[in-house]
Amino acid sequence: MLSRFVEEGSKVELRALEHGLGESGAENTTKVYQSRVLQILSEDTLEISMPMEQTRLILLPVESEYDMVFFEENSLYQCFSRIVDRYKSNNVYVLVMELTSNLRKYQRREYYRFSCALDMCARNLEEEEIEALEKNSPYELQPGLPLKHSVIVDISGGGLRFLSSQKYEPGSLILCSYHLLKDGERKKYDVVGKVLAVKELENRRGMFEHRVQYYNLDVNTREEIIRFIFEEERKSRKKERLN
Known part of the structure; x- marks a missing residue:
């Protein structure tokens, strides 16, 4: 799969998927690291250059996991990945990355x-809740x-x-309440979303499709959601390999 879409020399971006401590003691958050493809080793693994900031080498730890985006001539491709090795070869510091999800076409934004x-359960926010959100004031739902x-x-x-028989107006703020698996247990998430678009389904009258963007979502919650997606992708990939 890699060799069909990714070329050696292509630019790569790495974004950490979870909090952790690197060798420098600094916390891996959602910081983006720049790199380049050095060599494709197989359809699941490749070598990339160790990221640098100015003249300082960033020693990303083995077994840490990343969202990886490849910049090709006409397209971007994304996958989840894990560092499985690192070393120095011909005076170049190398990371060996293993894909842990399928490679997919990616839209930058x-x-x-x-x-x-x-x-999921949802409702429109009350005026008091909206006022507090817009003023960045402490509030409780x-x-x-x-x-x-x-x-x-x-x-x-x-x-x-999401789909609902309730129609929420574009531009409105709504509470979205749902559960995701976190560390093997169901965790409840109450997040605020802004409705971007709504349309009625052609084959199911009275049922509406909504596109929602999170509103003022905190970094930890966003990372937990990304982590859930990563884990589900990994499970799906494992099933595909077994079948």
Whole structure:
């Protein structure tokens, strides 16, 4: 798969998928590292150059996991990956990356969308909640207000798409409440989203598809969502290999 879409010398971006401590003691957050493809070793592994900042080498730790984007001439491609080795060869510092998800075409300003079918409950935010959000003031979501059932059909670190018999207006802020697996247990997420677009399904009148962008989502929650997507992708890839 790699050799069909990725060329040696192509630019690569790495984005850490989880918090952890590197050898320097610095925390790996969502910082983006720049690199280049050195050699494609197989359809699952490749060598890339060790990232640098100015003249300083960034020693990314073995077994750390990353969202990796390849910049080809006319397209971008994305996958999840893991560092399996690192060494110096011919005075070049090398990282050996193993793909842990399928390689997919990627749109620069979007996060990878994971197709799913997840139950969700939603409601419009109250005026007081919206005012607090817009002023960046501390606030708490009002409990006990009625929620409408929905189904998430794809989710990413930047937003989600869901179906509901309730129509939410474009531009409105809504509460999205759903559960994801985290460390093997179900965790509840109450996030605020801004409705970007709404359309009624042609084959299911009275059912509406909504595209939502997260609103003021904190970094930790975003990373947990990305981590969930990564784990589900890895499970799917493992099943494909077994079949």
